[in-house]
Amino acid sequence: METVLVIGAARSGIAVSKLLLKNGYHVILTDSNKVNEKSELESLGIEVYDEGHPDCLKEKKYAFIVKNPGIPYRVPFVHYFVEQNAKIYTEIEVAYRYAKNFDYAAVTGTDGKTTVTTLLFEMLNRQKKSLVAGNIGTPLCELALEYTDTNYNVALELSNFQLLGIETFRPHVSTVTNLAPDHLDYMDSLEAYFESKMRIYENTNADDYFIRNVDDENVVKYAQNIPCHVIDFSLKRKDVDLYKDDQYAYYKDTQLFKLSDLKIVGEFNCGNAMMASCMAYLMGVSLFNIQEVIREFSGVEHRIEYVDTIDNVRFYNDSKATNTHAACAGLSAFEKNVILLCGGKDKHISFDDLKQYDAVVKKCISFGQTKDKFKDIFSNQVSVETMRDAFEKAVLFAKPGDIVLLCPACSSFDQFKNYEIRGEIFKEMVHDYASKRNEE
Template identity: 35%
Template structure:
């Protein structure tokens, strides 16, 4: 970790705790800042605030009093989830106080190269692929995963060495709070409309994503999805060396698909069918990861070996089990129709689809054309009736309503035959029945194991 003096003896307000806030506060404290921590949760129920108080930091809990800003703070470091229209954040910006996220802090003290990955979809899978590719058969150094993927960057940077690398998943929320942040390699997987409740407009959302390349120079690299015309246009504004990846055309200076073979520059890397995780979206994720791995010096045989065995990130078209010829996949992270469409398009086999969850008021008309290979649809939750209607319109032969994901698994097995895929891809958020998509996905996996145990016990 670099010994920076930017924050030494400076008054810094850390706004919002959770993992990123706690670790930002600890890093600032280590850098000699005079840290005040402010969290909405009451002190009695706030173990993070209690811990930071014991570490010698000032703690204010139970709300976000705007009056705090009368104390002449020089910086505010906010939790990415706190919106910019929050009164205390808005007041700080009005007073000209820099409002940062912990990603900016991490960058300032990092002493190894950073690979930053952003985009609307595919960030976590691409981040994980890159780390696996760089860590396989490496003789020196380690690739550490950090950021939006779950481990705060401000924690990871404290332990890395010069020969290491940080593979950082970055949300638009995190990038919006950066000033000098500059990854050596930036990756933009794709751009669609998202988080407009936070950013206000699509233009603001896209601008936040483009923060990833704002400070890059020609010595840095921008790996970008060339199949999106908007990203081609946006890449023109970057000073970095652009490395395109494309499924649709041969690109001279990047990764492309020709026939069934993936190439980097003019070097054949692997057959696309050898990539274990299904779907065109995962092909794009793999192409982005290949570009980074080659830029970082990884050998082609290692790239092919890793991607041929990469089973996916948990809850993201994750391969779970092959039992009696049925392949079970957990795609609980699919909380919208686009994600479910991507998952379905990854299979050529007949699919038993398990879908449902929270009703956000949308219909499922866009899902209908993609249900053609679905032989059985099992629906649950608040959206069961809407999904049933979509299935009937698509001509799905068998549609069953069940109470929840756990009840869907044995029904799906009974519907299926050898060679079929059983896919949980809900197209809905989980919150009406499950605390998170992770809890929902774990329930699906547990139900599969219970099903197998019951079948084998009865044989």
């Protein structure tokens, strides 16, 4: 019996361990933290080492290693196996090998992944029972364990971390939404980050499709030698396959949807809807079902999510804007009077691109580790310690017609566990503020 080492016992690590066990491997699972499910996993026959990685694990022979995508390759325990030229996969590759009844529409990119994937899933699921997995929250291995009897279309959001660990994974339709600097605290270089995204189509063939965003110069530069059909997409040009005019979005001569039916704000969200619609169409979804979803879709939580209007001040939660490029997209959805709440963990990315929105930002209130890095970006800026401090200043400053926008341009990890919790806390602040105003 061959042995596999799984590094990282988060939700995906536990799922991949169970899937490998089911398929005849002896599984060793190790985590630097305590594994709460240790007794259950050991009762199944999985060998578990928690609260550290003992050296004895380096002495065993493994068929391959599965690494949690969030663990950098330079972490000493992982780097030991890198130096040994061991095969190191992520759970996406393992699930792909065993879930033979799944057909994939895969989405990666710096920004917009979740919106495109969520819209795509809604369209696929409207046509027939479908699944959604990956970076959006559910490990693909969990679905591979649960759904074994029927063919399913799967909308799959992939981070570059997940793509670094594939070998044979092949989606039928895929796209890279855009490319902008991100994760430079994890990757060796910006070029390595961009190149990792392009792995999404490396195993495709002439039966498959890749949507290429030709408006993005980085995508055009790095998306080369594509082995499948290429569908060029643009919000600006009409000499491409996927385009729009003043009224409709088109794939070649086919009207995908009416632009006025879109509820989500911002030109970039029109592009997200176009990519999702084209992918769904290529996966066999009818135009009727695509257009029904377009009319109903009100957006993704934490992505320019409307929260409330209080005293004629609108509040939006864009906590998922964890880098400069995403923050630019968020700010581009508004014309003026934005009270911007931003800041968080320093990912060593320049904020200079945000300067173009100085006239849109009435007041910048920055918080967290990067709070002082916005002093040279916006004319009217103030630094505070926490998001609560920023919120309290924002509501004091806001006047009727203003927009209070949480759009951090940074990851959450200096003060919050993840961007979702940051967004939820922001929304709680808004709702608490609304309650107080109603009581006055």
